Amino acid sequence: MSVILAIESSCDETSVAICNNGKITANVIANQTIHENYGGVIPELASRVHQQNIVPVIQQALIDANVNKNELNAVAFTKGPGLLGSLLVGVSFAKSFALALDLPLIAVNHMHAHILAHFIDEPKPQFPFLCLTVSGGHTQIVLVRDYSSMEIVGETLDDAAGEAFDKTAKILNLPYPGGPLIDKHAQKGNPIDYKFPEPQIKGLDFSFSGFKTAILYFIRDQEKIDPDFIAKNLNDICASVQYSIVNILLNKLKRAAKEYGIKDVAIAGGVSANSGLRNALQELALTQQWNVFIPAFEYCTDNAAMIAIAGYHKYLNKDFVGQDVSPAARMEF
Known part of the structure; x- marks a missing residue:
């Protein structure tokens, strides 16, 4: 006891x-x-x-x-x-x-x-499994062999995905905390209305520094043409940014699952509350035949x-x- x-x-x-x-x-x-x-x-x-x-x-x-x-x-x-x-x-x-x-x-x-928040409630993943851990300060793909045996197999080389969400929100003049607001607006927008570059990083690592800069320059250039560009297109901008970040994350996770031959896949961290990531992961699981584990929002x-x-x-x-x-x-x- x-x-x-x-x-x-x-x-x-x-x-x-x-x-x-x-x-x-x-x-x-x-x-x-x-x-x-x-x-x-x-x-x-x-x-x-x-x-x-x-x-x-x-x-x-x-x-x-x-x-x-x-x-x-x-x-x-x-x-x-x-x-x-x-x-x-x-x-x-x-x-x-x-x-x-x-x-x-x-x-x-x-x-x-x-x-380990995945072991609070059922269902629980089986060892070994992969966990995409995404927050404002971290972006990692972790190979979890046991409760105390974990290895980072991929991580961000600079900024985290959560920071990319927050900095984008700041560029769009959304109040803090901006990540959840991008998610809210994205649900009403067109995710393929605007294209943003996917960083070409070898292996399983990530980079979001250049991605943030690309968004900053895109908004700057559009506002030169139309000063009200953000207000007129906020939902579509948010949806496109979210779609791009989620794709970057899941493309690496897909590669990791194939490389390690693992079918139990989980997400964790503050960004795992993002509806776009949760939905896209569940859709990807169907094509990859993954067992997917997503924590309750409170965890x-x-x-x-x-x-x-x-x-x-x-x-x-x-x-x-x-x-x-x-x-x-x-x-x-």
Whole structure:
């Protein structure tokens, strides 16, 4: 029997979850709307709001799970990667909480946790499987051999796909966070109205830096002809950009599945909530005869449930860390 409290504070969500013997019984998330005023996450503000949120969020998670803190068996937390100030709040609280209750500590890699979110609910992929992990900071194709054995077989050489969505939204004067708004407008637009170049990167790696620049120049040139170009064609622009990004991602994933001979394919990370990616992956699965695994929306963006399930499997292996553990803004996969 194991009852694990997990803390996620890598960016601007303060989240706490409870995992009871492998089952998530609470997953509380406090979002930070203050960053909408600045068009992006301000690290210093994020860490301060984490300090305000972490105690009430922990209290609510214990209430939701109907668990007393004295019933806990371990404390899991996000060690990194992420914003150092935000991570510091979560790691420091986890260490203090565990020390006060004489509980073991479990350090979790944020990106591992995104992948292991697939083991929260049924259906669950079979090892080995491929996971396309896509967020604002990462774009990776990961070969997952076991809960603790994962290998990046392809990754972005510069910018992430999530950043391409967000920067495009900024170019289109959409408010932050812009990625979900592009998805919303794309559902009403023509995805093949405008053509954008697909980066020619060898192997299974990605690049989105040039793609972002191509969009910037395209919008600039069109506005020279018609200053109201964006307003008149917003839905079609969003649909075309989304279609292009999804194609870039899935073309590489298709190549990876063929190269490794794998039929179980998953997606994870914040961009896995994108409807265009989810729908296109399901369509591709029919032609490729893949078994596709897509997480529930609540487990796509940053959340502590994924930290909890990753922590649970580490707990079974007694993979603990000491009180000298420190947060890592960047860490090895």
